[in-house]
Amino acid sequence: MKLGLCMDNFSDDFIARRASFGELVQRAAKLGYRGIEFTPAQMLSSHPEVSDEEVGLVREVLGKYHMEPFCWNVYLDTGAITGRELSENEIQKTMMKNLIYAKKAGFSLIKTSRDITPGIFQKMLTLCRDLDMKLAVEIEDLEPGDHDEGDVREFIRIIQGEGEGRAGLVLDMDLLMLPAADTGALWNMSFGIYIRPEVVLKNQDIIKGAAEAGYPGYLLCRNGRKASPDAQRQAEQFVKSCSRVLENNKKKIERIRKG
């Protein structure tokens, strides 16, 4: 299990121009994070037609600080066109462009919302294979039983079938209203798990459960309000709290994993 940081936690400093992207990545590395989630709609001036020059700079900065480009976060702006929703074709084009940009920037995973729909999610797998990229959908508002129903069931069917190893979930544990016991089935199809820095200890059972299950993905520090004047301390505390939970349960986790 690795610890990652959503860069929009540092929105305050980035938007107020108190720190550049490079300085924020350096800060994340110093705090002990191994990877980042990157939001191009926030941090790239050439978005949405992202320039090679700018993705090159992102790649260079991440390499300089030995930070893994974990996840490229794509917003599907379904309500951006006055009077109608984005068409299936427009969503596909958005995803295709971003897969290419993410690849150029060194990322191997792109993530978006359930607005992608299972049908488009499935169609994107061909390009993902061609580019050797992974694709994830964020699940955040399930209630007990929901994971067997509707579009989520379809996403899971694709992930476990045609998309195995290539497609997966990113879970927002603060909005995922499932009992801890029910989340176990989701670990092996998840690339990342969001946890809010202010409630790490409340979620320690989830962290323990993921570790016991041998979850190899990222625990991602994500502030639900996208920013906080206290972001630096929260990001620091997240690393300490997660590490403490894992350390305190090290023997039990090892025992369970050995079976």
Next chain:
Amino acid sequence: MGLVMKLKFTDILRDGTLRNYYVDGQKLGFQFDVRLGYYRGHFLSVIDELSVEVDGEKADADDITFCLNGKEFGIVELKHQFSEFWNIITPATIKVHKPGGLTAGEHDVRLTLMLHSPYMPLPGAKEEHSYTPIDSCDQKIMALAD
């Protein structure tokens, strides 16, 4: 109005940018810079309302021009600009046609800038295509720079 998001990471009205503008030596109006009050950029098509009031005098919508990425847009054009992106770092310039411009000194500038978050459907909305409003309004006493 129900849920409205307000995320102000920096001043929306930018200090030091209020100035008169000239065409062929004629003072034809005033302008100032604004930043977007949110945590990520947006397409201009999500701007639902933009108006300017200076010293209690509201500018006519036809007199306002929104300038970004080297282009100029009238208010009525904005809702169709779904490929023109306003980056979160980049200031836009708002020009107001007002022959003679503003007088020297300080002015009370009020900006109404309402958008919608195009990925966040409005909770409980009964109408289709309803998205959560973003309040990017600001008010400030600004000194004319020229």
